[in-house]
Amino acid sequence: MLKPTILFILLLMIPTVPAWSDVTALAKGAAFPELTLPQPKSETAAAYLGIDHAAKTFPLAGIKAKVLIIEAFSMYCPYCQKEAPLVNKLYELFQGLDLAEKVKIIGLGVGNSDYEIQVFREKYAIAFPLFPDKSFAIHKLLGEVRTPYFWVLRLDGQGGSRVVYSKLGGITDVAGFLKLIRQELGLK
Amino acid sequence: MNGFGRIRSIAAVICNLIICLVVISSAQGQDLRDGIYEVGKLKPMDSRLKVKVGDVAPDFTLPAVAGDKIYLSRFRGRNVVLSFVPAAWTPVCSDQWPGYNIAKDLFDKHQAVLLGITVDNIPTLYAWTKAMGRLWFPVLSDFWPHGAVADKYGVLRLDGMTERALFVIDKKGVIRYIDVHDINVRPDLGVLAEEMDKLPHD
Numbered sequence: 001m002l003k004p005t006i007l008f009i010l011l012l013m014i015p016t017v018p019a020w021s022d023v024t025a026l027a028k029g030a031a032f033p034e035l036t037l038p039q040p041k042s043e044t045a046a047a048y049l050g051i052d053h054a055a056k057t058f059p060l061a062g063i064k065a066k067v068l069i070i071e072a073f074s075m076y077c078p079y080c081q082k083e084a085p086l087v088n089k090l091y092e093l094f095q096g097l098d099l100a101e102k103v104k105i106i107g108l109g110v111g112n113s114d115y116e117i118q119v120f121r122e123k124y125a126i127a128f129p130l131f132p133d134k135s136f137a138i139h140k141l142l143g144e145v146r147t148p149y150f151w152v153l154r155l156d157g158q159g160g161s162r163v164v165y166s167k168l169g170g171i172t173d174v175a176g177f178l179k180l181i182r183q184e185l186g187l188k
Numbered sequence: 189m190n191g192f193g194r195i196r197s198i199a200a201v202i203c204n205l206i207i208c209l210v211v212i213s214s215a216q217g218q219d220l221r222d223g224i225y226e227v228g229k230l231k232p233m234d235s236r237l238k239v240k241v242g243d244v245a246p247d248f249t250l251p252a253v254a255g256d257k258i259y260l261s262r263f264r265g266r267n268v269v270l271s272f273v274p275a276a277w278t279p280v281c282s283d284q285w286p287g288y289n290i291a292k293d294l295f296d297k298h299q300a301v302l303l304g305i306t307v308d309n310i311p312t313l314y315a316w317t318k319a320m321g322r323l324w325f326p327v328l329s330d331f332w333p334h335g336a337v338a339d340k341y342g343v344l345r346l347d348g349m350t351e352r353a354l355f356v357i358d359k360k361g362v363i364r365y366i367d368v369h370d371i372n373v374r375p376d377l378g379v380l381a382e383e384m385d386k387l388p389h390d
Contacts, residue, residue: 074283076283076287078286078320116378
């Protein structure tokens with residue numbers, strides 16, 4: 001039996017994890033949780049995602065794409081606000097390339113209501129679909145990351161998805177990011 | 189577009205993205221997050237309201253971070269939203285006002301003035317609001333006598349902070365909506381928008 005003082009010292013030596021740490025975020029190689037999202041309000045968004053607009057909800061893995069980029073954001077987060085024009089440019093870039101059908105982007109509004117994601121959408125003229133996560137339910141499943149957080153998923157078309165990129169903060173290496181996506185698609 | 193034109197346009201977009209990233213990196217030099225103090229979960233409410241819907245909002249004068257003094261009564265003829273937040277440099281407060289900062293159109297649409305209030309002193313508020321970015325609405329200091337305005341409204345907590353509270357005041361100075369929110373949770377902007385929709389249109 002350990003003496004209380006030794007036990008206390010050993011306890012002090014256990015590394016602590018701050019509340020804001022992202023160590024629980026889904027890392028590269030992990031299977032992404034099977035999320036169910038609410039039907040987007042606009043038919044354009046449903047068409048972009050290639051999903052049935054009549055259903056109330058749809059599975060994330062059912063999005064018609066080979067690669068899916070997900071941004072966890074909040075309309076209240078100044079970093080997400082600063083990042084928004086850049087993410088728009090990424091979206092436009094993909095739309096202008098031969099990857100438009102294969103690569104899709106969505107945003108998850110962490111702790112945001114329908115109204116709040118609408119404010120964000122209008123403020124930054126965001127053309128890709130945004131989904132509310134008012135109760136933080138999805139946020140919990142995704143490791144309670146800080147925002148903005150980006151994941152890139154490889155969808156297998158069979159309902160499965162694998163994380164190929166997982167990062168807190170802006171996409172700082174755009175060329176490397178595009179290269180990664182092309183590699184995932186087996187393109188040069 | 190030929191192959192060369194296509195490559196040139198892609199290169200131009202990538203250059204733009206890189207320029208954006210440099211701007212973002214420098215803007216994040218003064219990182220708001222680095223200064224945030226984790227307060228943990230607090231007692232949801234810890235005060236007793238002293239006003240109610242239908243009352244004339246108690247008048248006050250408070251110094252603003254910009255250097256001027258703000259009188260509530262000066263806004264008669266316009267709607268007013270008072271946003272009390274508990275303390276500078278704390279987690280929920282530090283992302284409530286940045287959200288309002290991109291919703292100016294909502295307040296303008298309702299001819300509403302937004303006034304942010306905390307019990308912090310001016311130098312603290314100066315540093316905090318600067319780290320948030322440029323806020324379009326006045327931020328007022330209810331530091332001294334400590335929390336006197338918050339106390340008039342009944343939202344001064346026993347620990348000296350204020351509640352996370354919203355008061356919507358109409359053009360005649362009458363309180364039309366009060367939300368003393370759970371201090372740990374950010375109020376939904378959609379609810380505030382609905383309440384502003386209900387304000388008299390005269």
